[in-house]
Amino acid sequence: MGEGRISREESRHPDLVVEVAHPKIIHESGAEILRHASLLSLRVTMATHPDGFRLEGPLATAHSTGPRTVLYEGPVRGLCPFAPRNSNTMAAAALAAPSLGFDRVIGVLVADSSLKDMHVVDVELSGPPGSTGQRFAVYTHRENPAAPGAVTGSATVTTFWRSLLGCCQLPSKPGIHFC
Numbered sequence: 001m002g003e004g005r006i007s008r009e010e011s012r013h014p015d016l017v018v019e020v021a022h023p024k025i026i027h028e029s030g031a032e033i034l035r036h037a038s039l040l041s042l043r044v045t046m047a048t049h050p051d052g053f054r055l056e057g058p059l060a061t062a063h064s065t066g067p068r069t070v071l072y073e074g075p076v077r078g079l080c081p082f083a084p085r086n087s088n089t090m091a092a093a094a095l096a097a098p099s100l101g102f103d104r105v106i107g108v109l110v111a112d113s114s115l116k117d118m119h120v121v122d123v124e125l126s127g128p129p130g131s132t133g134q135r136f137a138v139y140t141h142r143e144n145p146a147a148p149g150a151v152t153g154s155a156t157v158t159t160f161w162r163s164l165l166g167c168c169q170l171p172s173k174p175g176i177h178f179c
Contacts, residue, residue, distance in 0.1 A: 041100070075105070
């Protein structure tokens, strides 16, 4: 968005702001952008059959110890270098939540021998406790069919493309706009 563009873009009432130029944009303008949004904590769990992983470094030697084994749980930044083909959804979540980023979005990678033909992604968003101690929370569960041993689910490319096309058909401001 850049300095001076915030107020111009704000007047367009964007539904989504994605920073792809440089993290300094968030450093310089993040507070202004977040003036219109809530801050939530984010956790993304990706589970698939052990044969569906292409792991590197210390995770390459990780083995399932049972039917369902957590191979990694922690900041997405620590996962991406060792699971670059299996952490795309988590990395996208970290980019979509710039106030949390790669250090505060939690990624969980699970080897589950019962998932022979699918990848499962669970996304958990939770806010800070309110005055009653309760939290706002949203949970999503996605099952993506996948060939045995596949890294990418069969619906991934089609879903991504249709999402982009859907953005182009928004009645308020059709198209995808890059700033």
